[in-house]
Amino acid sequence: MTTKTKAKPASEATAPRMMTGAQIVVEALREQGVSVMFGYPGGAVLPIYDALYGQDAIRHILVRHEQGAGHAAEGYARSTGKCGVALVTSGPGATNMVTPITDALMDSIPMVVITGQVPTHLIGTDAFQECDTTGITRSCAKHNYLVTDVTQLARIIHEAFYVATTGRPGPVVIDIPKDIQFATGPYIGKDGIFKPTYVPQRIPKTDAIKAAAELMTKAWRPLFYTGGGVINSGPRASEKLRELQELTGFPVTSTLMGLGAFPASHPDWLGMLGMHGSFEANNAMHDCDLMICVGARFDDRVTGRIDAFSPKSRKIHIDIDASSINKIVRVDVPVVADCAEALDALITEIKALKRKIPDLSAWRDQIDTWRARRCFTYANSAEVIKPQYAVERLYALTKDRNTYITTEVGQHQMWAAQFYHFEEPNRWMTSGGLGTMGYGLPAAVGVQSAHPDALVIDIAGEASIQMMMQELSTAVQHKLPVKVFILNNEWMGMVRQWQELLHGERYSHSYSESLPDFVMLAKALGGHGIRCDKPEDLDARILEMIDHPGPVLFDCRVERAENCLPMIPSGSAHNQMILGEITGNEVGEAGRKLV
């Protein structure tokens, strides 16, 4: 390891405190302001666990599976804007972390993962529980370190936090061999940590802002297309987005990741865009003459067919990651910057221009005609609970509380995005980029640990929940009263829907056979179980769930064959949405090959 810290001025320099590597870890976490971490012990991290013993600055939440620790750290991070921290042992502990690390990379979530490693002299010998953690995580972490010298340990930990939380945030792995944890070294504070090769560009270039403002003050059919970057940038970015929107009056849509940055109750809100987004949002994307992309990355779930993507628009793209710009879609005005800084600069510039913004009423009228299609309408039923109705009721009964929503992956996730509405950032935690079934429950554990008094609900599917089910036991142990609201359709609904759409209704292995009795399962794990299968009982049961002081597993039996619509099938254009029913003939040969 090489030293890259700037030397402290001599006047400040005092003899560093000496401590063991394990104590350095705990001290560095404490100095970084970590108050909660998630982990699972094992041979290669025992010294660190020993240093955690008997201290109360950092609350350690013992999970039931290392993947749970990773997603919990992600949930914690997304609901607080702080860095999530997970601690796991070598070998299987580290490999179990690969999914959450990748998940955090895809969704740009700041996370520091500390893994134990076999002692330095055993590295490379195929020792018990040895794996090449830095090799395995190289492509799925933003950065990683193997610590081979205890004198570098404190600096590396501080640098890891700096890298994880700045620029485009992401997961950073620190692999610490056991002998380093026992060795004695100096503790170095976090001040002055600086990495010359890593200098994120936060402030936008003036000419880029000028060009963007120029376009924005002349557009007739403008649209904000916002993403997770607005959330990741911090609450100031959401404030600036609202301010800029108020200044311009432009309509706003957002990706799945960006929900909450702009209030869903606002008249200019178009709802989410993309594969299961709203008719008005997708058509506005297709027909706009100016697209202002803020902290989103033209993901394939958003763009649909690329050569038919928003053909008539100029595009401004604000992103802190230069490699996201012009990656998928060519843009006219690239702005490499932190979202909050860029939005702030745009506000100043547009105000300074003192120009009359074109009259948007024709554009508004057009949008209203799309809105009038009421694309999320579904046929409700008095006999069975429709999944959309379930989320609508959940929303109605929880929206005025201090609520945080996480999800698993599948149809329920999309219904949650469509029917649960967010007014604020950091309230919505879902696995967007990786689409990880099993994310929601551990993420809820992480959220609840940061917000003990809040109502934290995982909107789940019966298949997804079984991937990380055991974390309910974590919630029970740590008195984290998370609520798991399962939209139980007895199917891997999203898979079933694709098989209906693309494979001639040949439902290969997508039925959830041998489902557990979730009410009994909840009891077995120390939680409370609720079942509901009648629309008329739903409200009362939801209120029972809310009122229960501990963790709840809610088995909400819903319509089994419901499809999640509207939908843009892979490879179709934004203005080719399926609105009503799936006929099976929507997708051609080329589209079937897409994911």
Added chain:
Amino acid sequence: MTDAPKPVGGNGNGPKSAYFLSHADQAIERRTLAVLVDNEPGVLARVVGLFSGRGYNIDSLTVAEVDASQHRSRITIVTQGTAHILEQIEAQLLRIVPVAEVIDITNSKTGIERELALVKVAGTGEKRVEALRIAEIFRAHVIDTTNESFIFEVTGASEKLTQFVDLMRPLGLVEVSRTGVLSIKRGKEKG
């Protein structure tokens, strides 16, 4: 990659959206990039992993520490792709935390590229004389010789090396070892 905005016109009267340009330019180009990195463990694996992970090509790659006091290494990569891919490669390289700088040698007026090859040729009589004659033309040095063989050391642009090797083929070429391309810029400036 810079974020200097491309020129844009006003109310639809100016040039068409840059969006339409993305499909215009599909020709494959070859490019030499110098990548200055912190010489920390795993940095080469990160760079190589980026190319394999994202499906980019590597035609040649060289690496060595060039500044011990600053722990800087210089990696020269020769790659190929469309203009769009090449732009992505540069941007993706810059995302790697220990990457300090990426220099496009091919598109720099002052860029120089050199390669070194060791070429073993075995033969006697006419062919042996001819090999030596050609070596002289290419300013190759003989660094090892037996009664029946030579090893030539030849430096220059990659095409020159390839040409030399091709000429040696009928004269008893045994084997070749090449360094891959090294790069630097002319003039007194660094980088």
